[in-house]
Amino acid sequence: MTLEERLAKAAQYLREADGLLITAVAGMGVDSGLPDFRGAEGFWRAYPALQRQQLTFEDMTTARAQS
Incomplete structure (x- = not known):
């Protein structure tokens, strides 16, 4: 599958999704300005x-x- 086909498939999944959850791993959120x-x-x-x-x-x- 070409990159263009994979991107088209990903776009299709996003269009058909009921919702989208985006997460960030340790450090990424802070670099983006999140507390x-x-x-x-x-x-x-x-x-x-x-x-x-x-x-x-x-x-x-x-x-x-703790006590």
Whole structure:
């Protein structure tokens, strides 16, 4: 199958799809400007209660926080 045929097939799949899920592997999202889960913004979006308490990802990963 030629590249042109493969691209046409991929375009057909996209046209017929009910939805599209795009994911990024580690590092790609950050390079694109998305917040890192371990960064303050990403962590706080996942755990807003910790943001209200002003706790960072680093705060939560200490031995003291585990007790």
